Amino acid sequence: MTHFFHQPCAGCGRIPIQENNSWELCNNCWESLPFTNGNYCHRCGNIAVTPKEICWRCTEKEIPVDTLHSTFFFELPLSEIVYTFKKTGRRDLSHLFAGFINTEMQGIGGVYPVIPVPCLPDNKKKRGFDPVLLIARVLEKKFGSKIMPCIGRKRGLSQKKLDYVGRQKALQNKLYIYSSIQSQLGSHPTVIILDDVCTTGATVNTCASLLKEYGVRTCIVICIAKTTNY
Secondary structure, eight states: OOGGGSOOOTTTSSOOOSSSSOSSSOHHHHHTOOBOTTOSOTTTOOSOOOTTSOOHHHHHSOOSOOEEEEEEESOTTHHHHHHHHHHSOOTTHHHHHHHHHHHHHHHHTSOOOEEEOOOOHHHHHHHSSOHHHHHHHHHHHHHOOOBOOOEEEOOOOOOTTOOHHHHHHHHTTTEEEOHHHHTTGGGOSEEEEEEEEESSSHHHHHHHHHHHHTTOOEEEEEEEEEOSOO
């Protein structure tokens, strides 16, 4: 069977040839993926770190997120692959991302419930799916992860052009824990918060703060990519 029945490379649009164990990407894009290799602050994701792997910002203030793990920096071709997944409806890419996320989860050294960060309701309606929840469902089906969708999100403005403070304000009273789950969270002292792209960290920190209000003690963030401009 030839590769002509497969969709174009999600990074550049060429037809991929399976030499890298991925039908979603061509060899050039696969080899150009901007892996972080752990070179970032493990609290917020910033590149500049101290010898203790915590940046100066995180040493000066307490934040709800305990550790952050990101497979990639949000740069080409990964940024284009995420765009293809979220904007053009290439749902098959959820399997590619789930594989990377599962690798990060295995490196943590424990098995914890996975809580997906919900997207804006208007974006979900426009796309027809929630990208992070879709990845979570693949993790559940393919790797046996325990998925616990317990955070709801109200309608709000897009956060794309906002800084950390602006995003915090935009998130006020927009995220909440489902009432049916609230009493159960105390039995899960450690959880994984799953997101696709972490920009300023405002959303995952808001989620972590909410979860800790209901008894969670440790919040580990795993995301596909972290931007480098915050």
